Amino acid sequence: MAFEIDGQSLITGNLVRSSRSDAPPIEKTSGRESAASEVLPILTIAEGAFVSGADPSGIVERLAGRLHELRRASSQDVWDEVVELAQQHSVRRFLMQDPLTNWSATKPRGYSGDAGLLDIYYKHPSMEALVAESSPLGRAIYDYTSEVPACEAGRERCRILARTVDETAQRVGTGAEIFAVAAGHLREAAICESLAAQRIDRWVALDQDPISVGIMTTEYPGGVVQPMNGSVLGLLRRSYQLGSFDLVYASGLYDYLQDKTAIKLLQRLVEFVRPGGTLLFANFSDEIVSDGYMETFMDWPLILRSDADMWRVINASIDRNMFDASVWYGANRNIVYGTLRRR
Ligand SMILES: C[S@@+](CC[C@H](N)C(=O)[O-])C[C@H]1O[C@@H](n2cnc3c(N)ncnc32)[C@H](O)[C@@H]1O
Known part of the structure; x- marks a missing residue:
């Protein structure tokens, strides 16, 4: 049976590996x-x-x-x-x-x-x-x-997310609305100044893992952060009526999505971005050097992307007349980011 990462199935090493190989057996x-x-x-x-x-x-x-x-x-x-x-x-x-x-x-x-x-x-x-x-x-x-560069880049990614939320709050003035997709434990919220300063009205944090949703619920009481159980598949099926946002972002998710799902998801996510708003997505880059150790002993294979791969996903997903797009790397080039700004 051919497996496919459908946006809902749980991710295992074998699943990612089988989805990546186009070579005949x-x-x-x-x-x-x-x-x-x-x-x-x-x-x-x-x-x-x-x-x-x-x-x-x-x-x-x-x-x-x-x-x-x-x-x-x-x-x-x-x-x-x-x-x-x-x-x-x-x-x-x-x-x-x-x-x-x-x-x-x-x-x-x-x-x-x-x-x-x-x-x-x-x-x-x-x-x-x-x-x-x-x-x-x-x-x-x-x-x-x-301390390998990939982990350093992951920690920087968390700081980049917090900074992007703060920049969004600054741009919007008051009452920014944020949507984190595959939010995990939303650790960026703890270092985000605009959340503490009550400049955010709504921060929807979607994840498929009920344990993570439970942890976010405990750690961010007060109603601004709104953890929700949801999946990529649910997003693709337009199962959630969430309105629109000033910032939509996905971190630690595209590394598991083949181009087909990555493109469909991006097409869906930009629908949540209101005029003047931003979409940010991150992907571990094909320049990481811990890939071999991760796939073997950590049983943690990722779909690595170059800047050209990111552009391919972006160009297949959006109307360039509606969005200004950029692709850029974090400090040590182990993570590559795509930013879309809606005109
Ligand atoms: C690597 S963690 C990233 C967490 C957080 N965004 C961060 O950057 O620290 C990946 C997260 O994606 C979630 N996830 C994986 N597949 C998903 C899917 N199909 N739908 C929703 N969430 C998913 C997992 O539950 C997990 O919390």
Whole structure:
């Protein structure tokens, strides 16, 4: 059966990988042999280094670097085999002590990239105990995995969202209305000055995960932040009557959407943007170097996009006479952003 990311199904590594591969299936054994000859020496060296007590950060940095190179050099079928072999390898027992790798691979909420995982690399206080309870080796690995450029970019993304909300509130004057799609725990709200200054009237925060909706409800009482259970599929079906907004944004969502759904969703989201309003969406870029480690040991594959990919999604989605569009990168180019301003 061919799987499709339909905007509602829960996201797993296999689902993202299967959706990405357009290549016809080839003989399993040839891919497996080639993958094994490439990846097993890399994994064996890493395991030996852990056993001999070498510096954990250095081990994971080298391992991640080799996996990145291998991912770039491999056909999709060979890479799929690499992922399986890595996930079955005994070096995993060391890596799983890292709370970030462990959460990502074990998926406590049943899907990849949940807001709890982001809290770990956002270094949110709610995750301090989890990190503190990890083994010394796990914490040493975490010191590396939580500081890779992709995680730095994720933390910057949170600040960019808060800044964009503040700029919107400034532009609107009073009573700005905001719509966060796939909001997770809405951590940007905690560092957003305009929310504290009561310059926002309504901040609708949609997510498919009822746990995240519950956490937002507890953390942002007072009625301005309006958490709601909802899905991409519901948006595509126009199931929610929400009115229009000064800012609509989606962060940590497009990384899971194939172009077809990405375009349909953007077409739908711009309908929520009122004249003078803004739409912002973010995507991890194809310049990240932790992709190989993420796909193997974290079981967290993403659909990475370049600026050209972002333009392709934008140009297929909007009437350029109605919107000014720009595509830009965060500071370390690990995340690429699309901004649409409605005239
Ligand atoms: C990586 S987190 C991003 C959270 C937050 N936006 C941030 O940037 O910190 C991805 C979020 O997307 C939500 N999500 C994934 N697929 C979804 C779908 N089809 N409909 C609605 N939400 C979805 C998940 O529940 C999760 O909270």
